[in-house]
Amino acid sequence: MSAAVAEGTRTMDSARIGILGPMRSRFGDVEATLSGVKLRSILAVLAFRADDNVGRDELIEELDLTRTTGDAVNALHAHVARLRRWLHSNGGRSDMLETVNNGYRLNIDRTAVDAHRFMTLVERALNLAPEAPHVVAAILEDALSLWRGDALPDTLDGPLTATAADQLHQWRAAARETLIDAWIALGNNQKVVLNAHKFIAENPLNESIHTRHILALRRMGRYAEAAEAYQRAERVLQDELGVRPGHELRSSITDPDEQLPAHVPASARYQLLRTH
Incomplete structure (x- = not known):
């Protein structure tokens, strides 16, 4: 296993997400702040349903994108892309937020939430x-x-x-x-x-x-x-x-x-x- 892969595995395994209060995210020993209420909402939903699929349409409704944007699907894709970049910039693995069928899944053990x-x-x-x-x-x-x-x-x-x-x-x-x-x-x-x-x-x-x-x-x-x-x-x-x-x-x-x-x-x- 390369050093990069080993580090990615260690970071994912040590990721912690807190939703019993203001959102709290830790990657290893580092606490990371996620700005933007829509991104926090996506991560909170995915964390609550960790290691399970959340439908694209569910998230569109959650963020009220049909009413507030001209293209709800593209708007959701943009938010998810921003969340992926944030996860990666804080050491999350590339497959931590996975696209599955018509939705998404946060690949994190439920004990991390x-x-x-x-x-x-x-x-x-x-x-x-x-x-x-x-x-x-x-x-x-x-x-x-x-x-x-x-x-x-x-x-x-x-x-x-x-x-x-x-x-x-x-x-x-x-x-x-x-x-x-x-x-x-x-x-x-x-x-x-x-x-x-x-x-x-x-x-x-x-x-x-x-x-x-x-x-x-x-x-x-x-x-x-x-x-x-x-x-x-x-x-x-x-x-x-x-x-x-x-x-x-x-x-x-x-x-x-x-x-x-x-x-x-x-x-x-x-x-x-x-x-x-």
């Missing part, structure tokens, strides 16, 4: 939970540490990226709720309270997180704070959705035994999630 590593870890934890809470908690803490903000915030809001972001945020909700269940099983009420504030701030309509937050406060003897937390949850649900809290959330503040009311564990509720 943070979203796929995250979903694999969460799936592993869901398969273990609600047993082995120590192991589940460790896996999910590692998984959630991959996030750097919301998914795909610096791409176009096209149908493919919007769907990918929705799926990833659903996986994040599954991870958070299952992690909190594991902490509760371990009696780590302080961790529940500290992290529930952050989780609720980012997703104030998640009744499951509100419920477990209140439970943890009550188990710590912080009854006044639990009552305030319930009132905040009740208010946001009424203001945003025009609904009353569900049975589980209502029971969290009234149950005299300070036990979780009859509920389906988060790990069971999210078993219908399927990875890529």
